[in-house]
Amino acid sequence: MKLFSIFGNPVSHSISPIMHNLALNALHINGCYIKTQLEDGSKIIDKFNALKLNGANVTVPHKEFAYELCDELDEFAKDIGAVNTLVKKGNKIVGYNTDAPGFYKAISSFEKIKSVLILGAGGTAKAIASILQKNALHVEVLNRSEKRLDWFYKNNFAAYNWDTFKIKNYDLIINTTSAGLRDNLLPIDELILNQLMKESRYAFEVIYNKTTPFLKLATKNGLTHKDGSDMLLYQGVLAFNLFFENKFDEKEITTHMKGAFDLRY
Ligand SMILES: NC(=O)c1ccc[n+]([C@@H]2O[C@H](COP(=O)([O-])OP(=O)(O)OC[C@H]3O[C@@H](n4cnc5c(N)ncnc54)[C@H](OP(=O)(O)O)[C@@H]3O)[C@@H](O)[C@H]2O)c1
8 A cells, every 4th residue: 555644733734635535546546645743854754764655745844854855856846945745766755846836837827927026935935936937937026024035036036025125016916925824914014015916917825725814905906816725736736646657647636636625615
């Protein structure tokens, strides 16, 4: 039997086990996907080996540990510096990042996007900024503080903190901050966000299963918007296929995994 897990802290809220077990079951694979609460991220590979896993996903706050500790890295994960998928290949554990392509697929219905403003500068912001840059979009970053902006400067992004930012027009505004996750905060000052949204066409919120203040403001300003559900779904579809050497049809996995959202919500 093949065994998979998600590692995180906390991890109880994760619907990845439901998504993956639905797909395993529907595709008649002898396998099971579990949740593993991991407090010390530096033990992630030891735990992966102790559980004799074939593959795993990694969520907050262990993506950087997974990046540091896996045996080999996919080129794209190397660029971003964060790993959300681990796959056992022979006696090696290979690290991938499916958050970025998952996000990119989630915005495939957004048309003629040229310029993007990313709010936040954490791991998710890096993944999203990288994939947008690779697809030749103009990306700028606005973060509350200066401390996380170095990576963006080094990778040729225009990046600002709250004091240095000046309002411009962007086609798409993305909230990657955790503002709105456990509170009712906007990621930046309401007046500024309102002005930005008035000149924009699309908004994307990485948080899922919640109408955050960012999404409420996007609705008020008449923007086409999405929450993070499809991003979560597609990163899972891509991870599942990496577990099985990309031998399954993505559309079929998507259909099976989608059931998790009906069960959960
Ligand atoms: N839908 C999906 O599939 C998916 C996938 C991955 C992540 N996510 C979600 O993405 C979010 C961010 O995750 P992450 O791993 O990137 O986190 P992270 O690395 O910890 O970064 C958090 C970012 O949010 C900013 N921030 C936190 N609280 C804020 C506030 N009250 N106001 C303004 N900015 C604030 C931080 O700014 P400072 O630098 O100033 O502290 C930082 O830039 C989480 O909500 C996570 O659940 C969703």
